[in-house]
Amino acid sequence: MSPVENIFSHLPVKTEDEVFETLALGQEVRIQRIVSRGHRSKDGFWYEQPEEEWVMVVKGKAILTWKNGEQVPLGAGDYVTIPALCGHRVEWTDPDQETVWLAVHYAS
Helix, strand or coil: CCCCCCCCCCCCCCCCCCEEEEEEECCCEEEEEEEECCCCCCCCCCECCCCEEEEEEEECEEEEEECCCCEEEEECCCEEEECCCCCEEEEEECCCCCEEEEEEEECC
């Protein structure tokens, strides 16, 4: 039996890069906690992963940008489904507090 964990436990101190932590892993699903603080995708970089991604901001604020230029502001409790191979990037995360994301990657 697994111990009880909390998504806000052991948040990393300010780091140079976002922190990705796998919380659960199965054959067709991966659940991650991502912690950002003022982080953004590198200029010219686009995520285009082969699986679907459902992502929610649990705490903090962020802006995602789709490859077509549309921007999506997200706050605590907001979530979005990102289709497989859909170009997107993290444009901005709040530099004054942690942005804690819950991301679920799954086969379509």
